[in-house]
Amino acid sequence: MNGLFKFSFMFAFVAAIFLACADNDIAEERHVVYPPDANKESKFVSFSPDSGGVGTQLIIKGENLGTDTSYLRVTVNDKKAAIIGVRNDYIYAVVPARADTGLVKLYVGKGDNVKEFVSDVEFRYKYKRNVSTIAGQNGNASRDDGEYDVATFQRPWALFHDSDDVIYEIDEGRGTDKNGALRKLYEGLVETLVQNSSGPFQSPTAAAFNLEEDTIYMVHLFANECTSKAGLVGISRASGFVDVKPLVRMDDPKFTGVAVNPVTGDVIFNNQSDGYLYRYVANANIDIAYERLIQVNNATNTELKLAFSNDGKYLYAAVKNRHCIFRMPYDITTKTLGESELWAGQWDTSGYQNGIGTSALFDTPSAIEFDEDGNLYVADKYNHCIRKIAPDGEVTLYAGMPRTSGYKDGLPDVAMFNCPEGLTILSDQSIIVADRENHVIRKVVVE
Template sequence: MENFKLNSGKVKAVLPIYMVLFSFFVICCDNNEIKSNSEFFYPPKADVESTFETFYPDSGGLGTKLIIKGSNFGTDTNYVRVTVNQLKAKVVRVNDNILYAVVPARADTGYVRLYIRKGEEEVEYTSDREFKYMFKSNVSTLIGTPGKQAADERLDGAYTVALLRRPWQIITDKDGTIYWSDEGRGQSKNGALRKASNGEVETLVYNSSGPYQSCNGFAFNSTQDTLFMANRWNSADVRNDVSVMYSTREANFVNVKALINFPKSSTASVAIHPKTGELFFDHNDEGAVYKYNKNAPNGYEKMFNVRGSYNAMDMRLLFNKEGDILYLVLRGKHCIYKVSYDAATHTFGTPEPFAGEWSTSGYENGEGLAARFNSPSSPCLDPEGNLLIPDKFNHCIRKITPKGTVSLYAGKPRESGHADGLPDKAKFFEPEALTFHRNTLYVADRGNHCIRKVVIE
């Protein structure tokens, strides 16, 4: 028993030493294993042809795990990249003959492309079928009560309490505050400039004897401290010659002043160049586009006529993100034109048809001039640079890619009404204007007297 106790004591004394040695051994082994694993990250073999055999699943939404099968991918993710419909997909793992990637947001339907770098050369492989992107979107009513319009004295307050009156222009700032105009012409309070933020609606300006008599288009300057607005003249109600007016953030946009006086121009839209800050506006009675130039006679200069002597186009202007294309939505002619712009020389090219057919209304999706619209109105761009357009009398929202492919974005074509829900089930009533902020499209749903939103993913 004494010997046993003695040995037991030695064991207790030696055990901690063994534990330390064992831990050291494990750490060394782990380190060796890490070093060993790093040796397995290798590029694709330069002298062996790579292949792209297939991918799956063939459909899904944001975050879908995409599996690509083939050969000679290597195991180092630095040598491969993947796109879905031209948008970058994050590559999370590659094992020479199988690759794992994550589908990016808003990829839309398109081909899967695999790019493999070998030395200085990058080889592109394209799938033989398209990945079908499943959008997770929903249409809802944000502000106002559908079908109930405000009186001349607007009812402000919470989004669900406030009443609107034919909202027909809309814009958001970088903080997500929404500004819109309730339709109205003349000096009475039947028109108003309003804003919504943090769950509350506030009326900023009413129609009056001053410049603000027929607000018909919005554009912020690059710093968003100045809001420019078109003031649309008509002989029956408007009693001033103001074409473009402005107000400033410093004064909470209530200090509306005249910028351009142009008698009987019936200006419906203003556009700010995204790089130069130049301001352009339309002249409806001439079918022309002008530029603000404080050094020119009267403060403006003519840029071009859209189509010879044709007028009464009821134009809406919007530059693409790069500023090298000006879109001309010709509401009165049921089509969209575009014209190139050189910011270095400050010159435009020749306007040309982009989507829809001149003076032909209807509803058709498709490529460019084969599409049909019915009074397309004030557009916006989505984050991918697509043109989103409220197709007013088709009671829906359309999308046009930069290449001119036209499709349905939301709503039930030719069916007016009010219904929230999935985009293809939702109903609008004469949607008039759009604005996009982050992942949300806001719609001035004129006929329903409310602001709708389409949340994307």
């Protein structure tokens, strides 16, 4: 009898017992909420199944557990497992995403009176690993709205999302001839919201939501084809994300990155022309609605993609055209940046190499974003892969075949990308990738 069958059988068996007892005292017990009996000893006897992936339903057998879930907590490898049911001697919990293999722990009690129970054996976590195409048609560079499998994209190169996991995508383009666009992916449909025009929306490069998610802050790259010098614009949710208002103007605004501090809501952007990072100052005169901060590595001509750490205390900058990643401390009180330090990769040295910090090599690292555990993910454009940087600075391959462009779904170590440039991480920690030269949107799941 294999593990899955045994689990299904046991779950069905327990459910059958519950149903069979519908008219007796046990059935009433299920509907009465009560804590463990303080005069009796609680016990953790066993758990099943012994292996599985995210969403696996664990059955924990014990004694004197009560029915009040506020007195109970379950973890798998120290990651919290949601409790979906309890009946004195049984707890039903769901294995969390990316729990990894580890011991199952049960905590019974409240406040200072909590007792910890630890399993004798480990739960063996089975990872899901897959790269798939969620929208677009490989090799078809055009702009058609509609269902995911019929929609098309034109050089997708930036992604971001809101707290409801609605995905927003930017098609690269310059000027006023509608060859760039802000688009929305939600519930199986792709919708174009704004296309390049003679107004302030002419050359979108990156975007981020404010903390309230009622405004998109978007940066633009001024070029010969453009007439507007609005480097930073605001797009309101109230308008359906179609009303674009200029917020910051400069003579030569080559803005390439923008990030919103997750604690303070401060908006930070850069200008490639002078190499400086700036903080947007709302409600100021439109021509001076910013404060100049620092240059990354004291250099000009730095094409940046930006991301704040989850606690808002550090700003990270992928320097695309210099092939490395810097970080800077951010003082949330004074709203200032400290000195930039090289964190991963090497200045002006491209290539592919894994390793710790500056021993690693990138080739045009583009969009960067943190997951809930503090790992930083990088769209490594001309290495044609997605890289992962752990909090200690260790750089590893996450998906794709390094230095090999192409198009292929499947397991992450055999999947192929062609110049992945944008990425964003959804609430389930899956990574959505703007696969620029394949003109599609991909999804990477590596638990």
